[in-house]
Amino acid sequence: MMLGNDAAWSLPATAYNDPARFATERRMIFETNWLLFTWSGRLPEPGDYVTGTLAGHNIFVMRGDDGQVRAFHNVCRHRAAELVRGESGHCGGLVTCPYHSWGYLRDGRLHRAVNFGSETVFDPAEWGLIQADCEEWRGLVLVRIARGGPSVAEWLGPVADFAAPFPLEKQKFFSKKERVVDVDWKIYGENYLECYHCRAMHPGLCASLDIDRYQIDVYDRDKFFHLHAPARNPDATQGTYLYRFPFLMLNLYDWGSSIATVEPLGPGRIRHINWYFFEDISPEREAENRRSADWSAEIITEDLEVITAVQRNMNAGIFQQAPLSRAEEYAVIAFDRMCEDALSPPEPIVVAAE
Template sequence: MDGPHFVCPTHTDAGHRLTLPAEAYASAGTFALERERIFKRNWNLFSWSERIPNPGDYVSGTMAGYGVFAIRGDDGVVRAFHNACRHRGAELVDAESGHCGKLLVCPYHSWGFDRAGRLANPRDFGGEVRFDPDAWGLFPVQAAEWRGLIFLKIEAGGESFADWLGPVDAMAADYPLDRQHYFMSKDRDVDVDWKTYGDNYLECYHCQTMHPGLCASMDIHQYRVDVYPEHKLFHLHAPAREGGLTRGLYFYRFPFLMLNLYDWGSSIATVEPLGPGRIRHVNWYFFTDVSPEKAEENRRSAEWSAQIVTEDIDIILGVQRNLAAGVYRQGPLSPKYEHGVLAFQDMVRDALADPPPAVQVAA
């Protein structure tokens, strides 16, 4: 599959860099390439550890268009698999979360797989055939557990999770993320492209116009976006105003992981691309203290954060409509405020230009 052929210019006459062309945000062909070269190759936030505390606990969902599930093994390790039986391809689990016994039994023909994904019981198959339990085990998905969060990667090989996360691990070391507890979610399906959302997130040029609550809490005039292109990482920061929240640490890891960490809680967000021009925005809120006495305060804090996301979505819904309409093509990027957007879009360009890995063909 060839890379996208974006025919629009990349610079204005004055030398300013231009955005990606509008068709990149609404093209089925571009989205198919993104699925292969971005979504499958990167680690993606999938769930949190408290959902599957015990061996046999599982959580299911979709990632890059694939049905997958993660399960805690008898050894305490989280493993992940495609939600497909090796016999006839039936879905093994249909609940969002649950618990299986010693065997994960397919609801179609009752083939059984152990918690490590090995075939354990091809029930009453007949004949003399003997199945290799590893060769006929479930299709694996890479899994990693980091500080109470679970990440998956569809494509085998590539970067380890530690390498993918890069300096985030050290920079966030003294924030108590793994001692915080899930409080609530705010998920929404939105008619915007994942890149439209990323473009908006990685600049604060719009903040004074659109986010009065954020401006009251932070000194927006000192808002900065530091780019680490070698790690595909963005560090966003601004000092709190007097009476504002405690210190915080804010990261965006390409393609769409958002970590907002505080001593007292965290807002953890990602998007699941559903198609060209459509995402599911997923936001989880964790707090150090989730006692009933703190519930109302925690809820106010989460709703304050969710309101900022709502303000963003309200405006970029119109952006996405215009990107799809065929009148607006490109615009200039501010070197003062939108260098993060430029870096993000260059990461998209680079990823889509990167050829797929060579396929080893047996002699």
């Protein structure tokens, strides 16, 4: 089939279910980008920690005695035991390994290695916990597995400017919804980045927003997408949607925020994570906040019902590749290009001999 200038080819079906490709994505995309981990309200005091997984790594973040939040691999340096357990908790003065009682300070430095005698000396910094990069941004905690690189503010780029009018710091956690689904992270991202499907699949969204004026602005250099449409009437939900590659989603409304991400669990499998925040979470607002969160969650459910079947068909082997409309799916084309570019090693810099 020949494609004209108004169309482009999608990624091949194997891109969404190949274990070797997923392993490369984990190394070159997931580990090198800032990833959403938790929110600051879960870490009010020194010693408070939250656990989780990122790019297949067992991680915990903890607020130190100096007030800074740090991220550590949840791995003892002695025999690789898991140091802290549960979704969240509080450590005393030391993080103590439950296996052989090695102890670490809240900043990660080794404090004690039990029963090694006086002749074996461990450098506290060299034998401290293995760190990942960690920063707080407007009440959110982001972690990057690979150390070094741009700050969160630099990585976000224009996202920070678009989010500036929304009072994220004033918003309080209301609820969360997490679900494990058999969908590749790229299929989810592609679906998010087009409204070609909105009239067929999202009656609630179409009733609220003027879908005929729905736009997706692509910022290739910043790996960022701004999705927006005016409300159908002044009383309807006003919102803007920000997607930072590979999978940070800030859905900002006049009533609060729906902060979302995915955790890739393997080729063709993700955990979808959604947190809802409101300025007023008093009992008087409970019912209204619940309606707003449920409205947002229903749109995601409508998407997942269709794209899980897309994944099954990709896995079955009959579907090979799709033509994409440059009029309707231009952001999908840009997203796929970002995926491919991220897996391509940079061109070597050639210096001419003098």
